[in-house]
Amino acid sequence: MIRRLLISVPCLLASIAASAQPYERTFQPDEMTDKPAGQANQVAVLGTPHLSGLPDVFEPTMVAPIVERFSAWSPNFIAVETMSGLTCEMMRQMPSRYASSLSRFCYDTSSATTAAGLNVFEATALIEERLADGQTENASDRRRNALLFLAAGEPGSALVQWLYLPQSERSAQDGLTEALVGELEGRREQQSEISLIAAPIAVRSGLQRLWSVDAQDFYAGATDWEAYGAALNAAWDNPASQQRAEDREALYSLLAEPGAFLQMYQASNSPEFAALAYESDWGAALAEQSQGQYGRRYVAYWETRNLRMVANMREVLGRSPGSRMLAIVGESHKAYYEAYLAQMRDVELIDVLPILEE
Known part of the structure; x- marks a missing residue:
């Protein structure tokens, strides 16, 4: 009996080795041909050099063909490479882990939350409610929305609201302080793809905001x-x-x-x-x-x-x-x-x- 087992074990191992093949998954969604009910979501990914790193010959007017062409494509959503206010606020609960990312990638909401009297979570809930109710009809709405987006940690979307306003209405009213107005005006001229491309396309497309999708919250552990x-x-x-x-x-x-x-x-x-x-x-x-x-x-x-x-x-x-x-x-x-x-x-x-x- 023992002899038969000793003989069979090597045979079994040889059989396993011979039959071992690279695992191939049977569910391959990228190769399936079924269709959703109705129109599929369409996503156009525009890879961009970071405009802040371009040489001195760059002029903001150079972006016009990009803005015009993608406005004509008529997006319903614009996703941008910034951290969301909600993600940053959750990261702030553990500064020992995320201190570096917070300082580099997260907007400081302190001035705007003080001006609005709302924290990030409250401002996020209120701005979503206001947009759902269509509160974008007049200059006062726009100024209030800009403040709430700043308090929610979404300065790109605040700029979208700001760009809808004629220059004569870009003033410190509806909770906006002079300092926050100065910040919004500065963002309007900032050499970045958010300010010069994403926000203008949003306004031309009749959109009310940008969507922050970045995720700089990866934890590498103790590292040399x-x-x-x-x-x-x-x-x-x-x-x-x-x-x-x-x-x-x-x-x-x-x-x-x-x-x-x-x-x-x-x-x-x-x-x-x-x-x-x-x-x-x-x-x-x-x-x-x-x-x-x-x-x-x-x-x-x-x-x-x-x-x-x-x-x-x-x-x-x-x-x-x-x-x-x-x-x-x-x-x-x-x-x-x-x-x-x-x-x-x-x-x-x-x-x-x-x-x-x-």
């Missing part, structure tokens, strides 16, 4: 940040990164030429850019061999952040099925956005290149 930075910088020192830098400089050097700004956006949204970005960045990080496995930890942060951003977008689309969403995000996020969105059974991706090339 000096070693982390050294490992990533070493990984990023590769031919693909050099090519990206050369391509960027070539585009920037022509930025003052007619049509060059649009060409920069065409390049940022091309398949070639996506492939080169991965090779230079996350692919290189995955392969780096530091003892702390810092490259793999960095990719975990990056994938987690993008997954949460797409989850936030998907939640917004659930408010009104069959809608169009314009997602404006840093160019490096575009491919990840689209990869994750493609798995959603009620999302149809829209190629932005034809819009940029018309």
